[in-house]
Amino acid sequence: MKIRIVFLLMFVLPFLLKAGRKFAEKKGAPVTDYNHFTIIENDMWRYWIDYQGSLGKHPLNTQGGFFTVNKVPVIFLDGFVWGGMVEDSTSTEPLDLLRVGGITYRAATIPGRIVENNGQLSVDPTFQRLFKVRKNWRTLSRAQLEDELRVVFQLKDEIIPEIMVSELRNWYADNWKNWPTDAGAPFNDVNGNGVYDPVLDENGYPLSDMGDYPGIAEADQVVWLVVNDLDQMRVEEVFDTPSIGLEVQITLWTYESDFLPLSQTVFERYVVVNKSDKTIENMYFSKFVDPDLGDYGNDLVGCDSTLNLGYVYNASFEDFEFKKYRMPPAVVGFGLLQGPVVQTGNPLDTAMVNFEQKTGYRNLPMSSFNYLAAGSDWGHPDYGIIEMAIFYYNLMRGYAPYPDLLNPLPVIFRSGPQKGQITRFPLSGDPVNDPTAQWGDIDGQGENLPPGDRRLMINVGPFTMKPHDRQEVIYAVTGGVGNDHRQGIVQLKSFNQILEDMIDRDLRPVNPEPPAPRVKASPFDEFVVLNWGWDVKNVEEIEKKVRHGYRFEGYNVYQLPDSQANLEDPRTVKLATFDRINGVYSIEGLRYLPDKRRYVRTVVQEGTDSGIQYYFIARGDSINGRPFYRGSTYYFAVTSYNYNPQSGDVAALESDYQLIKVTVQPAKPGNRYLAEPEESIEVTASHESDFQCQVQVVDPAALTGHQYQVYFTQDEDTTSETFGQWVWNLKDVTLSADVLKNQPIKTLEGNFFQQTKGNDFLIVDGLQVKVWQPPITLKAIVQVADAEGPLTEDEFDARGAPYGGNYVWQSLSSPNDANRFYLSGGEGGSLERIMTGLGNAMNHDFELRFTESGGYYLWWAEDSNQLAARVPFEAWDVGRGTYDDATDDIRCLTGGYSGGATPGVFDFAYQDPAFGFPATDWIDIRKPINEQGSYPVFAQDIESGVFSYSWWDNSVEILSGIIICDYGGAATLPPTNTVIRFITTKGPDENLTFTFNAPGKIENDPELMKKDVEKINVFPNPYYAASSMEPDRFTHFVTFNHLPPHAIIRIFTLNGALVRKLEKRDDSQFFRWDLKNEKGWRVASGLYIVHIDMPELGKQKVLKLMVITGEETLDYY
Incomplete structure (x- = not known):
């Protein structure tokens, strides 16, 4: 059923009269129908819309x-006009071809969609109305609906009848259910198939989360017409040209957001469809605006x-209007975010459409900018004459507003060093940094008009529209407020650039605010645990x-x-910040300061480089600087923040x-906790x-008291960031179910048990499981054999013993070696x-073995690389x-660099840069990755004398720059049978x-419940007139604690008279x-006896309870 919110004048009139606003005193009629007039708004904007297209x-x-x-008034009219040349078989005269239409002070449009029947165009009356949806329509409170009704019906202090609230709520529901997507209304295509196929609830309403x-x-309010x-x-009454047959679909939307470029913007989208059978050449669109920035008499553009x-x-x-709020005048801009499209044929070009x-x-x-001033030569001709069409068409084309179509007058700069030069962008100087027009053209300077009532036009064109062609443009109406009347321009331009980037990158403006963390809170006797690391998807x-x-x-905790x-609130306390370790500390930006009534630049986030953490343990009342008070209720919040x-x-x-x-409290009766926060398991x-785990x-x-197991797998999900890598999983062994899957393995920095920034x-x-891997490094370089064979345990030194040898890195x-040596780099x-190539080691260990036969060494780092x-x-x-398993051993390739000493001779001509002892040429080790990189191929290449290096791309570097240092002075290499082992993590x-x-916990233990009866108490006791826990002076109470789920409380006077019988049936202990x-x-004041019966x-x-009641005083009587 089509729902119309029509309020009878006899119903609304008394409210309007009471407010002192009589209909007869108005220039127009009051709003009585949401289908014809509505508003779109957010925290910063309120924008009226009528169903004929005036904004x-x-x-x-x-x-x-x-x-x-x-909500200071800043705009009198926001319109949209178009003009072009339409083919005409009866004439070729430009005046006969000119077509101009649109919406200025008068609308040359009528509401409704164009339909075609047997070649004839007509208006579908079904769409002669406004459609509006709100993202939160299901949860709108009565207060929110009343606020909108007060604005629309100009009601101030009147009581809003329930019928008005109900009908507005039903109007929103009906629009959500019957959104006219078939007529072109935009929708969020979640599945990306280009078809509106919502998932409906049991009442036929689309489910936005499904x-x-x-x-x-993500828009909070959307209006479509x-x-x-x-x-x-109607077209002739305004422009005196024939109509074309254009349908114009208009969408406006706003966001409730702390992201200022969104919250300070109203978005407008015009979709123009040529429903005629004519081609329109040299077509232009123009955003026509009459801005009245507070007091309209002192504006500049x-x-x-x-x-x-x-x-x-x-x-x-x-400015008079802004002065009422003790703030400087705002700045308002109109940005063309997306213009009409033209075909280029260049595959490197892309355009945004739909x-x-x-x-x-x-x-x-934007092809040109133009402006008008009331009362000047650049005024406004009469309606209904062809001069009006020429006037606007010339303006759209970037010419002066004179009614000569064939000989238009150019626009010139009227101030600045380019004064007198022709331009399509007058007043394009910088009023902030050049207010007196020393470098550019500034309104109000030079021969430009003095401040006054301005209109402006944002023009785009020309382009061609063939029959049934569709073009769209998107505008952003954005406001800014600075420290003075011009500084807001800087903010405005910054916001407009961000919005343009959004269109280019994200195809539409999107709200970049991060989601709120989902927090679980657990109260205890002396502390509160806040946990936001339990929801994997949310994190x-x-x-x-x-x-x-x-x-x-x-993350911030408050x-x-x-x-x-x-x-x-100035009383709110930030308890902690857990942020990434990246050197980002103080982040500055704009923040609204109520005392200044505007946004000012200040520190908006204060980082600590503490590392990320998903929990916080509050151990006291930080607002009042004291321990938590049992039975008292405290309030917390956790937020996330991002950075660009x-x-x-x-x-x-x-x-x-x-x-x-x-509410801070000990364990409930019959319950016991068996562990403390941050206790190690x-x-x-x-x-x-x-x-390390x-x-x-x-x-x-x-x-839970369950058994758990961490195990490792390789990620096989090709879309995952960790595809092909090892990941860890956590299994609840007791339930035989995984509770964490595919967790990335973090790399340990320093000693594991000294980690202070590893809580992410x-x-x-209730458990935090940390799994760390060591960095890819060499744990040890040890000599495991000498000339006499493998070293025995008693021959290991202290550093090498854990690794089965004698530590030889520096x-x-x-001591068995006749000429002792050490390794360095x-x-x-x-x-x-x-270790520069150790990432290729794949967890393998490597050895240098000194043998009778030895092998080839190639000076591949020398200039000749053929030695x-x-x-x-x-x-x-x-x-x-x-x-001990030789079957998996693979021989590697050896070579390197002489160190600049004696290329071609492997000797001790180099010097250890660490300690200065004689040292060998640098030894690099490369590992084959296939047969073409094997040692035999390497040896054959050397023996051939060709040095093709075919093996190079089939092998990878493992170690490089190893030098053997001659400590003993004999200048001899380690003897045969010596083995040096490189052990990797x-x-x-x-x-x-x-x-x-x-650990587990004890719950609902009957014996403990009986024991806990002794803890039952009442507070405050005595009760002195009021309690700090009472929210106001009209609410009074005392609280019993440590109660089981079921308890019968009887309160008596000292002489045994029953005052009150109460019965508790819930899980709370209070x-x-x-x-x-x-x-x-x-x-009355006195001593009361409380009898508590726990039948189960x-x-x-x-208990005994002393009550002293306070004196009640009326504020009004």
Whole structure:
């Protein structure tokens, strides 16, 4: 059923009369139908819309565009005009071909969609109305609906009848259900198939979280209407030209957002369809605006062609309307975000059409800017004469507004160094940095008109529209407020650039605010645990998704003073910030300061480089600087924030938050917690490894007492960031179910147990499981054999003993060696120097073996790279620690660099840069990756003398720059049978597991419940007139605690008279008595006896309660 919200004058009139606004005193009629007039708004804008296509104009013919939180009037009219030459078989005269139409102070359009029947065009009356949807229509409160009704019906203090609220709510529901997508209304195509196929609830309403839904993605309010120019008489009454047969679909939308470029903008989209059978040549579109920036008599305008932007600003620091709110005048701009498309045929060109990219086309930019001034020569001709059409067509083409179609007058600069030169972009100077027009053309300077009532036009064209062609343009109406009447232009241009980038990158404006963390709170006796690491999808949505260049930066934790406070409340305390370790600390941007009534540049986020953490333990009341008080309720919030260093004044955005209400309390009767927050849990590894696993308790209330196991797999998901890598998983062994899957393995930095910035691990079942791998490095370089064979344990030194040998990295070799040596690195002598290719080791270990036969060494780093010699050592890949298994050993290639000493001779002519002892040429080790890179191929290449290096691309570097240093002075290499082993850190394998048992908790134990009866108490006791826990002076109560689920409370006077009987049946341990008797009267001061019966436990408890009531005083009587 079509629902129309029509309110009878006899019903609305009394309210309007009461407010002192009589209909007869108005220039127009009051709004009585949402189908014909409505508003679109957000925190910063309120914009009137009528069903004939006029925007920003109040139905009472006053200003209808309001900006800033104070809703100051800034726009009198926001229109749209077009003009072009239509083919005509009866004439070729330009005046006969000219067609102009659109919406200025009068609308040359009528509402409705154009339909074609048997070649005839007509208007479908079904669409002669407005359609509006709100994203939150299901949850709109009565107060929100009343606020809108007060604005639309100009009601101030009147009581809004329920019927008005109900009908407005039903109107929104009907629009959501019957959104006219078949007529062109935009929809969010969730599945991307180009078809509107929403998932409906049981009442036929689209579910926005399940499928397609009405409006623009993420927009909070969307209005759609369709108009046309088929009314020939109306077109002639305005422009005196024939109509064309154009249908114009208009969409407006707004966002509720802390992202200022969105919150300070109203978006407009015009889709123009040529429903005629005529071709329109030299077509132009123009955004026509009459801005009245507060007081309309002191306005100036300007443009920026590089940003496709026209704007209006105030000529002086003060404006009457803005002065009411003690703020400087705002600036309002009109940016062309997306122009009409023209075909180029160039596959490198792309255009935006219908929120999609189209290859081989481009969007036209603003082709000219023009302006008019009331009362000047650049005024407005009469309606209904052909001069009006010529006037506007010349303006659209970038000419002066004179009615000569064939000989138009050019526009010239009237100030600045280019004064007198022809331009299509007058007033394109910089009023902020050049207000007196020393370098550019500035309105109000030179021969430009003095400040006054201005109109401006943003023009785009020319292009051709063939029959049934469709063109669309998108505009952004954006406001800015600075420190003075001009500074807002800087903000405006910055915002417009961001919005243009959004269109280019994201195809439509999107809200880059991060999602709010989902927080679980657990209260305890002396602390509160806040946990936002339990929802894997929520964490990934916050941290992984890049929103228009904004990347996740951190989390903030707050304590709020009460349930009505917000983060801006001066009493709110920030408890902690957990942010990425990236050197980003103070982030500046614009923040609204209520005392200044505008946005000012200040620090908006204060980072700490602490590292990410997903929990916080509040151990006291930070607002009042004292411990938590049992039974008291406290309020917390956790937000996420992101960062984009390229976004200037809006570099950081903070998410919304859920208000977390927590009553501090010990475990409920019969319950016990068996662990403390941040208590470590013992972990058992299946076998020795370089991996570390640490488990700690985060939330004792969520513990299960189950057994868990960490195991490792390789990620086989080709779309995953960790595809092909090892990942870890957490299995609840007790339930035989995985509770975490495909977790990335983090690399350990420094000593594991000294990690202070490693809490970015998710939380499951109250536990935080941390799994670390060591960095890819050499754990040890040890000599495992000398001339006499393998070293025995008693021959190991202290550093080498854990690795089965004698440590030789910059440490002396075995005392058995006649000429002792050590290993170091060329070019600085650091260990890092020799490990540059260790990432190719694949967890394998390597050996240098000194043998009788030796092998080839090639000076591949020398200029000639064709010098080779035999050396008495070989290099081998010995597998993943399988030293006693020769079957997996692979011989490697050896070569390197002389160090600049004696190329072609492997000797001790180099000097160790670390300690200065004689050293060998640099030894590099390369590992074959296939047969073509094997040692035999390498040797054959050397023996051939050709040096083709075919093996190079079939092998990879493992170690490089190793030098053997001559400590003994004999200048001899280690003897035959010496083996030097390079031991790497090892990654996971499928057999590695870590197992642990989580603590549990005791719940609903009958014996403990009986024991806990002794803890039952009442507070405050005595009760002195009021309590700090009471929200206001009309609410009074005392609270019983430590109660079981079922308890019967009887309150008696000292003489045994029953005052009140109360019964508790819930899981809470608390119960309140409102200090009233059975008749609902306040009790008198005195001592009361409280008898508490717990039938299921067979227990009773008797308490004494002293009540002293306060004196009640009426404010009004």
